[in-house]
Amino acid sequence: MEKREPDKKSSAEWQREEKYLNQTLDIVKRNVENYESEIREMSDQIEEMLQHYHDNNVEVYTQMSNTVTMRDHMQSALKRNQRATKKPYFGRIDFLDETLQKEEALYIGRGGIAKDTTHQVVVDWRAPIANAYYENGLGECSYHAPDGRELPIRLDLKRTYEIDNGRLLDYFDTEVIANDELLTKYLAKNKQAVLGEIIATIQKEQNDIIRKTPYHNIIVQGVAGSGKTTVAMHRISFILYNYAERFRPEDFYIVGSNRILLEYITGVLPDLDVYGIRQMTMEQLFVRLLYEDWDEQSCSILENTAAAQGSMDRGTFGWFQALTEFGVRIEAERICMDSVVLDRRQFVEGLKGGVAGVFDEREGEPQPTDLVELLSGKAIRDYVEQTNASVQTKINMLNERLIIKIKDEFLKNGLRYSEKERKAILKEYRGYFGKKIFDISIFELYQRFLLEQKEKGYEVSVPEQAYDVYDLAALAYLYKRMKETEVISEAHHVVIDEAQDYGMMAYAVLKYCMKDCTYTVMGDVSQNIHFGFGLADWEELRKLLCSQDGDSFGILKKSYRNTVEISEFATKILHHGSFEPYPVEPIIRHGKEVEVMQLPTKRELYEETARRCRAWQKQGLNTIAIVCRTPEKAELVARQLGRLIPVCESNLEKAVFSDGIMVLPVVYTKGLEFDAVLIFDPDKEEYPVDDGHAKLLYVAATRALHELCVLYREDLTGLIAEPLPEEKQKEIDRKVQQLLEEEQGRQNTSGISAESKYDNTIENNNII
Template identity: 50%
Template sequence: MNTKNIKAVIFDMDGTLIDTEKYYRMFWPKALAHFGYEMTDEQALTMRSLGQPYAPQHLKEMFHDPDLDYTAIRNYRKQIMGECLKKNGIEIKKGAIELLDYLKAQGIRRAIATATDQVRTEQYLKQLGLYGYFDQIICATMVEHGKPSPDIYQYACRQLALLPNECMAVEDSPNGVCSAYDAGCNVVMVPDQTEPDETLRGKLAARVDSLDEIIKLFEKFPGLTKEDEEHQLSKIIEIAQDNLDHAKEDIRKINEDLADLLEVYDAKDKEGLALWNNATARLKEEERELVRYEKARKKPYFGRIDFRDPKAKADETFYIGRVGITDSSSDPVVLDWRAPIASVYYESRMGTCQYTVSSEGTFEIDLKRKRTYEIENDRLKDFFDSDVVANDELLTKYLAKNKKAVLGEIIATIQKEQNLIIRRSPKTNIIVQGVAGSGKTTVAMHRISYILYNYKDDFRPEDFYIIGSNRILLNYITSVLPELDVYGIRQMTMEQLFIRLLYEDWDETRFFYHNIDKTDAKNSIRGGTAWFLDLEKFCQNYENQSIAKEDIYMEKTGNLLLSKEQIGRYLKNNPKVSMQSKILMLNEILYAKYENEVSGKSVTFPPKEKKILDKKYASYFGDGKWRESVFTFYREFLLAQQEAGKEVDVLENSFDVYDLAALAYIYKRIKETDPVREASHVVIDEAQDFGMMSYRCLHYCLYGCTYTIMGDTSKNIHFEYGLNDWEELKKLILTGTFDAFGLLRKSYRNTVEISEFANEILRHGDFSIYPVEPIIRHGNPVQTVACPDENKLLADTVTTIKKWQQDGYETIAVICRDEAEAAQAAEELKKYVKIAESDLEKAEFGDGVMVLPVSYTKGLEFDAVLLFDPTQEKYPSDNGHVKLLYVAATRALHELVVLYRGKLTGILADKVPEGKHMKEFAAETLTKAAEFERVQHTEKEIEQQRRIEGAKDMAEREYIGPKRIVIKPQGKENEAEARGKTLTGQKMTSAYKRAVAAPVRKAADNSGKNEGNHTEEIILSPYEFGAIPDNAILRVKGHSRNNFAIKWIKKTKSYVELSSMYGLLRITPITPEVIRVSFVKGVTEKIGDTAWKGKADTAFTWSAKESKMLVEIATEKVTVRIAKNNGAVCFYNEKKQLLLTEKAEEPRFQEGGCNWTFFEWEKSEHLKAKGLLAADFMDVTAKAKYVSYGGKKLRMPLILSEKGYGLAIASKGTVLFCGIRTFGPYIMAEGSQSDYYFISEKNREKLVEIYQKTLTLQPKF
């Protein structure tokens, strides 16, 4: 539905505009009872908005009575309902006035289409002050057929002189929806008493919780003119500012709480410390949230997509920004660039396209428009509609800015080929060859940000390692990550990673590491695959000598315990297990066979002899403790290599990267017995700098992790040491079906002039390169200036730097040949200009002038670069120095100047023959392909899940009695029924279908008894226990910033009540182990009874006390504390150990007949949900599952924790457990109030017994 085409809104009245529908539900049964008919509540619901002639016919069929006097019953219902309304008054539905005022202001016409007669319609509207809002009032008496016939809406459209598709109908009941839909109107449902089923949902343009949400539907589709866009920008800026203000206020309140804690508690108080840690954690998260809000406020968005969803048959518009922006009801007004659907903005052309949601599958849309915005200082400067994102004009504008400014615009200008790499599944490996300036480093960092945003359940920041070639590159990466909302990622050089993998064996006081001396040719042999294979063979030979492969026979009996073939087979089948771990496992295998041999056999051993045998076989292969040194072992390997004729140095205590790789491999291959969990995904930048020795060792040591490897073989400045092509690495890493090699051809960094200069450098080499496609952006020519002496060289360098600074360039590099020259140049230059940190291990990338050796500049880029004194002596004409100078030249974004004295290197001075062309590697650009995703909601997967659930249900039914379920194949002729799903896509239970099926009239009974017609109450939920909810319904909508602070406290003999502005909280001790926690929204509401125990059956001792900050209720087994400032409930065991706490920021939320209670479960805490069978405990740790038993006998869902407590949820409807932190964690239960029971008991069996015996249904149920 495109609301731009809507010219009128037609409202139903009862249940939609005014809150009268509940009275119809109440008084139809009373009126019928007066005439001798018994109507259930479910039957009363079917009467909603039912007009003539359908209502009389429906009642007659319901009670199988053709003589039923409908008119008399209806008149009596009107009489008693009228008396009630006169006494109690009528309330206007939430948001009605706001919506009517909005429509009036927008010039959209309004009409009523109601089943109520004209007299009462006008009476109600005038009484409530609504009459003047409407252009037309249409009542059922004006047409031949009432709802669900389309007559009334067709008549309303004619009276408005509009086509049905120009009108929006707002309805609350199924009959009303069918009437409007069949008339051809766009139907919006505001459910009052009944949620739409799957069939009804297919007729809706939208479903909203309240009338004021309809305003958003009109504002959801902003116009296309500049005036429309400026209006939309101002509106979103207002929302972003409001979010920012609230975040600042939240931080202020937390700081106040911390100040209060300092006053109340001392440093040794455990409770105070827990509260302090909780508050500081909240403060840290709020401060990060503040950063996000500040980004959103600075530049709210940069893109927009308009599309049509074929399944929903609805048009949609989304704005896309660096971070997501939500309004006060948590509805998104700007999507985060990392959101799955945002991918179409970057990589798709107009028309049919797809996007993929992790764990849900692929979705198809019809993309209508992509628009890119240029926004500065809250002003819309320009916008562009294009078939590809970031057209050349806008991209060129961004690239022309200085380095610092460009970083802020990268997200807006991500190109299709970059986006494909960023959004590839983290469960696969990818190697990316990217030419200089293609954005490799930036793409890698955006990839991490994307993964953390979309794979929160699978990857945490600590699951990533970023590996770089030097500390300056890593410091640059450190500065970029917070801009991408990424914190806590570990970054290290390759040397530091291998040191980490040596664990306790690395002693910083004894051992050191140094950069490899790449001027020494003999060092190059240690970087290749051949060296690794020599080490692998050396370790294998050592293992062969250490683990005996011989038949092992039992004393006395002579029986074979373990054959040499079995030993050999075990060793062969476990190549990734260390030698010591193999020894321990072989000991276990052998000892088990030995125990089996001596147990129950006729041959016995004296105790002393048995003890000796026990010890012998428990450590037959060794005790699993390797007493040699990793360093000594490596030294022996080097000596063996020398004996084999290989020229290597044997160092005692200082090691380079390949030494460290070997040491880490030896530790993992020989010594390790207790593996430590390392990274799940490793990102390696400037990967061409490391030889295959590093990768072979890394692949072994971090077995099972995946990789994102970024590099450019053209920048392998030490030709013999790194990678000159990717072929060997591809064979090692890209072994999975979905692993990929990607190519970034386009260079966005350099101007055309700098790019041509750099390419001319490359033409001096004799090696193959990958193709380059420069982006057309012109600048100043590259200057090459000769200086007569050193003083002039220094003076011209200073003059050039100062000119660049006057031109506004913020990042400037002076690139020297090596560290010694860089240190000397920096020492001279700092007399005239400010120079950044010169210590290469401490230097950080940032504003100012950096003086660097060329080897430290890889992966970095600068506004302006000065190549310092590239003479023939320093850069002789060979392939290695060609690559070195290519790296130096391609660091420059806008300006490149070459200053030299003496003889300029021939690589820059000599012309390359015109006919010489560079050899190019053949490589295809990465394309979007099927990736490894945990798809759970495809048709095939759903069918498979249904079979599993069916088999489980059959086993359960065989245990408790009823007939088996037969899973029938789906048929197109009745697909909705075959699938048996609710509107959210989950399977609907057969029992639930029976429970809500159309009822039949009960047999008349003059005695007033209906024995034999009693039916056991069941759980009215469409969801089976263990069903998986759709992600779309996991996000809690509408909750934010409610006031839960406790205002007053009331203690009675049975319970303690605590009142806040949000509602009433009651704590009721049921037994010493069981506490009932109840809550109802509203300051005047009361806690009602449930189907379960409301208070203690027998009196027992419990206490309640109040302090400045807390309310405490304690029994012998449980202590409950409620923080006064936020109303969050905390539970402690008898030892005062914290077991569970509600979320301090927002403990609970109620809306639309649903209750959410938010808990702070620990990440490591294992949680299970109790099933129907005695041994059925379903793991729900970090998962989202329905835990109510839809369609089964009424009982409470039970959640159990390994920490020794349980939560029983008092609800007769759906209960959803969500342990996914993205959405919760929380427990959602249907009902008019929130009710759960906390049970403290360590023993699971006893806890379940308490649940079954103490928390039983009350007799009236």
């Protein structure tokens, strides 16, 4: 960091900043007291109205509803001010509004703070003007007003504050310290401290993604530790703040690969002033799209981590195309597309055997006047092919059209039909194209589709009760394609994290089933750990989701999570694969070397694991992961290790991300990060040298913020033990050296080397 001037705290500027901070904290304290008082008063009013409320009293109901809404707004404002009691703001910009020729100084915080209805003392980070803090350097620039106008300003000051527990510790101006340097300082702290500083240190490339319009799709390729999940959550917060007239919390879905990740993700949302967002796995989303056809008593979900036979085929876009072709054939079977012709001779009122009625008198060739074409085959085919609706909806609409055509015929030629003939004709043709309710189970249809694919040579199993993500996707498609009669509005915007875990089949079905929805898709194809059926690249998904003007594809290549040592270790693992990974640019933050240690016995392996964890906890590393290859091994290790040290809940159905020692299978660590990570006994059998296992072990290694070690007994995986080919090693060394030189060039005025400047180990930052 830039060396601080010795008299900084005694300067007039420091005194002004402390005064403003204290004034702001006084306002926050007063706001909290006022909001608490008003909420109590409103709650009493609501209670009183409930006691006197009667069903037929519309006036009381309206008043109570309005009071409840006002109380909810007050509670949100109270929470926002309560969060500001220790740190009301993190940044400040001074600028000249060149339109009004007026100088302004704005303080920026994670929530807006108002002194009264006209005086804002802290601006919300999501406000349009706050974009200048993240986006611009000093000098001439602009920001976009809510109405879309570009407003020119001259940015004169950009300042970032260190405030802790209501005390001003320091501040930094852009001409002294760059934003990513400040982030590097924060990253040297433990995980809880890092999460608290995220809003202050959002980087330009992250900010660009956060502030993209929600009316278009965006796909983001972000390397491990680039802040994908953080960006996604801040994007939701930004959209809700700036597009409140269109998007409400219930309009969002967050989709993640497992429950632990989802709870970890949504745990940060309340701090971003976001409540009520629905979260689910991809499997749960498809079950949701099955509506009443999903029976929890007779059906169960197979997790994506335990892919069933044939997923390499069933996860592809080609599989979706085969399913759509199957749908077309079923539609042709269910809907007769021949012309519908009324033969008047079939409905003739008269007497037969002394009984009056309507009889079929068709004999011989009909005369032209006997036949009335109600619907032509061409009209039926055109309707079926051009209408974007389910088979059942088309059947119902064709039935309605047919009845209308018959009634039109009665109006035109009413004298030709008696009342009894009319009733007989209507009865005969009502339901001509089919019943009002689809009478074939979509589960039976899906089994038929799979059997057809097996006959074509695909190795697929036919599920009976347990369904994986691609089974569920196919079922959701068939429900929408075959039997949906009422279009239910689902989400308006879906955020998908760890998107590389799912094949194109899943995305094609999502786009088909949720046509009026936009997407924020975050992932890293280098972390596709579902061998053969995830995304190896983004090309197909870009064609599917980014085909319209305004859709975009972004890349986050800077990694803020790992130290240089951890990043280099993980990159070597990845380069054992035959694929070309996206380049990673680690922030230059040094730490301890990754230690790889062999232990002679199982007992010593567990004892050393326990010793390491205790040592890390003494250093202030609060979140620790013991990473195992499989759920079964994680369960065993948790049980054995639990005899030596306390470990967190190991049941994957109950476990939540928390402080302490978590023992997890590698697939459940995706998207998470920990202060320290121990990879437990990664041998050759568990991690053979191939592309899939290189990505798997890379995921494990890149979970660590500060420290990483590998403990094993024997036969260490070649992904760690075997040296890289000389050319690949040279390329890694060259890139690391280039990064160091670039960093040194940016900091050459400080007189401190890049290596020493960023030697931010835990000890150096007083976490012990």
